[in-house]
Amino acid sequence: MLTVLVRNELEKTWRSRWMVFAVLAGLFFLIAVGLYSYYVYHDHRWSPPPPVAWQNQLRSDIANNESSLDNLQTVKQQVGTRGRVLINGRGLADAETRFRQAIAGDQYLLDNNIAPLSAFSVTRAALFALGGIIMFLLVRIFGWLASEQIAGERSDRTIAILLSRPPSRDQILVAKAIASFLTSLAVVVASFLVTYAVVAFLMGAAGPIAGQVGIPIDGSHPLNPSNLVIMPISVFVLMCIGGAMLAVLCVQGMSLLVSVLTGRWAAIGITLGVLFGASLLSSVIAGIISLITGSADSAHFLNYIFFNVLAPVGSIAPVFGNGASEAGKGMQEFGSEIATLAVWTAAFFVAAWFFFRHKEEAG
Amino acid sequence: MPAIIEVDHLSKNFGQLRALDDVSFSVAEGEVFGFLGPNGAGKTTTIRILLGLLRADRGSARIGGHDCWDDHSGAARLFGGTLEQPGLYGYLSGRDNLLQFARILGPIDEKQIGDLIALVGMTERADDKVRRYSMGMRQRVALAQALLGRPRLLVLDEPTNGLDPNGIHGLRILLRRLATDQGLTIFLSSHLLSEVEELCDRVVVLHRGQVRAAGPISQLMNAKGFRYQIDVSDVDRALAIVRSVDGASAEPGTIKDSITVVSENDLARTISRALVTAGVEVDQLVRTQRGLEDIYIELTGVPSASPLSAPTAAVTVP
Numbered sequence: 001m002l003t004v005l006v007r008n009e010l011e012k013t014w015r016s017r018w019m020v021f022a023v024l025a026g027l028f029f030l031i032a033v034g035l036y037s038y039y040v041y042h043d044h045r046w047s048p049p050p051p052v053a054w055q056n057q058l059r060s061d062i063a064n065n066e067s068s069l070d071n072l073q074t075v076k077q078q079v080g081t082r083g084r085v086l087i088n089g090r091g092l093a094d095a096e097t098r099f100r101q102a103i104a105g106d107q108y109l110l111d112n113n114i115a116p117l118s119a120f121s122v123t124r125a126a127l128f129a130l131g132g133i134i135m136f137l138l139v140r141i142f143g144w145l146a147s148e149q150i151a152g153e154r155s156d157r158t159i160a161i162l163l164s165r166p167p168s169r170d171q172i173l174v175a176k177a178i179a180s181f182l183t184s185l186a187v188v189v190a191s192f193l194v195t196y197a198v199v200a201f202l203m204g205a206a207g208p209i210a211g212q213v214g215i216p217i218d219g220s221h222p223l224n225p226s227n228l229v230i231m232p233i234s235v236f237v238l239m240c241i242g243g244a245m246l247a248v249l250c251v252q253g254m255s256l257l258v259s260v261l262t263g264r265w266a267a268i269g270i271t272l273g274v275l276f277g278a279s280l281l282s283s284v285i286a287g288i289i290s291l292i293t294g295s296a297d298s299a300h301f302l303n304y305i306f307f308n309v310l311a312p313v314g315s316i317a318p319v320f321g322n323g324a325s326e327a328g329k330g331m332q333e334f335g336s337e338i339a340t341l342a343v344w345t346a347a348f349f350v351a352a353w354f355f356f357r358h359k360e361e362a363g
Numbered sequence: 364m365p366a367i368i369e370v371d372h373l374s375k376n377f378g379q380l381r382a383l384d385d386v387s388f389s390v391a392e393g394e395v396f397g398f399l400g401p402n403g404a405g406k407t408t409t410i411r412i413l414l415g416l417l418r419a420d421r422g423s424a425r426i427g428g429h430d431c432w433d434d435h436s437g438a439a440r441l442f443g444g445t446l447e448q449p450g451l452y453g454y455l456s457g458r459d460n461l462l463q464f465a466r467i468l469g470p471i472d473e474k475q476i477g478d479l480i481a482l483v484g485m486t487e488r489a490d491d492k493v494r495r496y497s498m499g500m501r502q503r504v505a506l507a508q509a510l511l512g513r514p515r516l517l518v519l520d521e522p523t524n525g526l527d528p529n530g531i532h533g534l535r536i537l538l539r540r541l542a543t544d545q546g547l548t549i550f551l552s553s554h555l556l557s558e559v560e561e562l563c564d565r566v567v568v569l570h571r572g573q574v575r576a577a578g579p580i581s582q583l584m585n586a587k588g589f590r591y592q593i594d595v596s597d598v599d600r601a602l603a604i605v606r607s608v609d610g611a612s613a614e615p616g617t618i619k620d621s622i623t624v625v626s627e628n629d630l631a632r633t634i635s636r637a638l639v640t641a642g643v644e645v646d647q648l649v650r651t652q653r654g655l656e657d658i659y660i661e662l663t664g665v666p667s668a669s670p671l672s673a674p675t676a677a678v679t680v681p
């Protein structure tokens with residue numbers, strides 16, 4: 001029965017929303033064309049560039065960071081003790097520490113022949129496609145589609161006939177959740193593959209998909225054997241897809257809960273309002289709490305609200321890195337965000353299930 | 364015949380509004396059952412409870428022995444239903460709508476779906492998107508949807524909504540065939556009293572959430588005495604005279620220069636004598652059958668300023 005219901009839901013999603021997927025495909029195509037045009041204009045060539053070995057890329061990064069460090073020393077001498085200079089919002093001493101750490105980290109990877117995450121096309125594609133702006137948009141689109149799953153049927157008056165048929169409400173809800181998840185999984189995987197193709201072109205090679213990469217456990221500390229996880233590329237990519245899909249699932253759970261309780265336009269409005277505006281509102285509340293209590297830490301609990309976990313990056317996948325700008329991120333944060341989102345996801349689905357079981361359809 | 368629908372002391376409130384108040388009735392297997400009542404009487408609430416969409420506050424509703432809420436799946440295997448507003452997916456064709464529900468109900472092949480489409484007269488438009496259908500076409504597809512899987516019971520809420528006279532006639536024939544040829548039990552809620560009168564074996568009349576009358580139509584129509592239509596020369600005087608006769612009540616007739624008289628006993632001679640004695644010319648006195656409409660209005664038509672709720676009141680259009 002569940003298979004049949006899922007099939008029905010997939011058919012309904014595709015037949016009613018094929019235009020959304022067509023627009024998404026068109027958008028990807030336009031972005032790819034735009035990137036290629038920029039590449040041709042910038043690099044004065046039509047074909048991919050010659051690939052650069054990751055070791056050379058690391059040496060180049062070390063050289064760049066050493067040069068930045070020299071510049072920093074010069075600035076330091078000029079400023080002396082008279083004034084305060086900020087680099088990327090940080091003080092000189094802080095910036096110096098971070099540059100030194102990045103150089104040491106890169107050197108450690110080179111010395112031990114461990115590839116960083118930026119080494120390969122496929123790992124870069126995972127970071128870019130499964131986080132950042134792409135997932136930011138996709139998560140919101142999936143939230144919108146999930147918010148219509150039940151609320152849309154209620155507004156169209158089809159929910160009454162569906163519920164009057166033999167499948168239980170539990171089966172109907174689970175089928176709708178599975179169908180939403182499968183649809184989003186297909187789109188996420190397709191987005192990843194398109195991004196991989198684009199990144200592979202820009203890096204001059206598809207690169208290996210077998211092999212290993214190193215990921216810091218805590219990006220704010222220097223790399224060493226106890227602060228580094230080495231894992232196969234495929235596991236890393238799957239982990240990123242898993243993280244992104246958990247984020248999607250969490251949003252779908254929230255949307256489904258709203259959908260159970262309201263009609264179409266209220267559900268869409270509430271879902272998009274939460275996804276676009278709640279983190280901004282949360283920042284304002286955090287500011288007010290900090291002002292009242294005089295301590296920024298007193299609003300820390302707001303960081304555990306699901307939209308604050310999602311908000312900075314659109315997804316939770318790109319929390320890795322060992323560069324100067326990535327400090328504070330790593331497997332530890334990834335794990336903590338996974339745990340936070342897992343709890344929220346479970347809570348949303350349990351609440352949606354509870355209300356859907358008891359919801360009366362008065363027409 | 365065993366009862367397929369058992370409604371027992373059913374009550375349902377929506378906030379302060381009492382939609383159903385201790386409603387009880389049963390429908391025997393193979394019966395065509397009429398469910399009547401004015402707007403807001405509680406018909407749709409009852410039907411929604413039967414379909415498992417609403418939960419009763421008190422009492423129970425069972426189909427084939429299965430509680431409509433607690434054992435919804437068991438009950439739902441026995442019936443097919445339509446609601447006042449047909450619930451169909453506008454972005455799918457009529458045929459694909461039926462396919463959606465056919466998959467849920469088990470092995471129903473495309474031939475059976477084709478046969479159902481033909482049965483409701485939608486063969487030519489079956490592959491058009493439902494959003495391009497008229498209300499009547501939607502009703503037909505909704506009826507086909509309700510008939511999927513050969514249910515034992517058909518629950519129909521205002522199935523004639525949006526149907527043209529031909530469609531209504533066709534539906535009447537179809538329902539009669541389903542009842543007689545296939546022994547299908549039909550639970551029919553309708554405002555078209557003539558349809559109910561022609562089709563149904565028994566009816567329940569609901570008013571303000573309470574059962575006002577229940578039983579075989581013939582019994583209801585004979586239970587309340589005699590009805591006459593009298594063509595007279597002076598309606599006002601005739602009304603005054605007849606109203607003074609013991610046991611008779613009179614209203615202006617629906618035909619010009621006529622009055623309608625209802626009485627418990629046969630007063631034809633008494634009334635005609637009284638009118639003639641008073642000098643009112645009587646052109647014709649016809650003893651008429653009390654129709655379901657008369658009974659329905661008597662049971663539900665409370666005096667009101669609006670002629671729509673009290674159809675016998677005089678109407679002055681401002």
